[in-house]
Amino acid sequence: MSPTASLGRMNPRAPGWRASDLSGALSSRxxxxxxxxxxxxxxNNNTMDTVYQPAEDSFLILEVMASYWKTANRRPNxxxxxxxxxxxxxxxxxxxxxxxxxxxxxPEAIITAKANAKVAGVKITxxxxxxxxxxxxxxxxxxxxxxxxPTEPNEKLDMESAAWDGGKDGLSVTNEFLKHAKGxxxxxGRILLLVSTIGDKEPKLPGFKTKVKKKESLFFEKLWVLxxxxx
Numbered sequence: 001m002s003p004t005a006s007l008g009r010m011n012p013r014a015p016g017w018r019a020s021d022l023s024g025a026l027s028s029r030x031x032x033x034x035x036x037x038x039x040x041x042x043x044n045n046n047t048m049d050t051v052y053q054p055a056e057d058s059f060l061i062l063e064v065m066a067s068y069w070k071t072a073n074r075r076p077n078x079x080x081x082x083x084x085x086x087x088x089x090x091x092x093x094x095x096x097x098x099x100x101x102x103x104x105x106x107p108e109a110i111i112t113a114k115a116n117a118k119v120a121g122v123k124i125t126x127x128x129x130x131x132x133x134x135x136x137x138x139x140x141x142x143x144x145x146x147x148x149x150p151t152e153p154n155e156k157l158d159m160e161s162a163a164w165d166g167g168k169d170g171l172s173v174t175n176e177f178l179k180h181a182k183g184x185x186x187x188x189g190r191i192l193l194l195v196s197t198i199g200d201k202e203p204k205l206p207g208f209k210t211k212v213k214k215k216e217s218l219f220f221e222k223l224w225v226l227x228x229x230x231x
Contacts, residue, residue: 050106050108050109051085051086051106051108051109051112052085052086052109053085053086054085054086054088056216056218056223057145057194057196057223058085058088058089058145060194060214060216060223060225061089061143061145061192061194061225062088062089062092063214064192064213064214064225065089065092065093065096065143065192066092068141068192068213069096072190073188074140074188076098076139076140076141076189076190077098077099077140078098078099078101078137078138078139078140078141078186079093079098079099079100079101079139079140079141079142079143080100080101080102080103080135080139080141080142080143080184081093081100081101081102081103081143081144082103082131082142082143082144082146082177083103083104083105083144083145083146083147084102084103084104084109084110084113084126085104085109085112085113085145086109086112086113086116087102087112087113087114087116087117087124088116089143089145090102090113090117090124091113091116091117091120091122091124093141093143094117094120094122094123094124095120095122098141100122100124100125101124101125101126101127101135101137101139102117102124102125102126102127103126103127103128103129103131103132103134103135104126104128104129105128105129105130105131107128110126110128113126114126131173131176131177131180132177132180132181132183132184135184137184138183138184138185138186138189139184139185139186139189140185140186140188140189140190141189141190141191141192142181142184142185142189142190142191142192143191143192143193144174144177144191144192144193144194145194146173146174146177146193146194147173174193174195178205178207178208181228181230182207182230185230189230190227190228190229191208191226191227191228192213192225192226192227192228193205193225193226193228194223194224194225194226195223195224195226196221196222196223196224197221197222197224203224203226205226205228207230207231208228208229208230208231209228209229209230209231210226210227210228210229211226211227211229212224212225212226213225213226213227
């Protein structure tokens with residue numbers, strides 16, 4: 001694991017999380033205003049060892065999603081959760097009334113997310129896929145909390161590391177995702193993407209208009225949730 005793995009992708013084998021943990025975290029992050037609506041309620045989770053568990057980055061994009069349903073010019077109906085992991089974002093979207101497809105390359109993530117969706121009482125379509133390879137259809141909204149930890153070519157990587165391995169510059173998976181994402185958006189569709197940077201400079205992504213929805217500083221990195229509109 002790269003030394004930077006202790007930053008944004010913190011401790012992939014952290015203890016399991018609970019619904020009470022999530023709603024409490026959202027409340028404290030929003031200045032004490034409770035986010036206890038159904039969008040933010042999650043079941044108990046027994047995440048397998050290779051599945052990325054929710055951390056600061058997950059909660060940041062979840063906060064944006066919770067407000068997005070209220071502020072978007074057009075409320076999204078069809079949502080794709082790329083790299084679903086434990087299913088935290090997919091379940092939140094399903095509880096908000098969206099029709100959700102959740103994708104992950106890791107079969108253990110699919111098993112975990114399916115179990116969590118069942119406990120949450122929501123219906124989600126799950127697809128095992130390396131990014132868009134097995135995805136069909138177009139969507140009003142795509143959400144992606146991608147792997148972004150920089151790794152060296154000689155590092156030993158496995159299915160567990162797929163949750164955080166962002167390649168040499170930390171952007172390999174993000175760049176591959178953006179190459180194909182436009183083709184899976186409906187007209188007027190948007191992407192909510194989490195990006196990590198070392199400095200304070202707002203990230204720019206070629207081919208997209210970007211709007212900063214939320215940002216947070218952690219140690220010496222900054223997390224950004226960007227809304228992307230293709231042009």
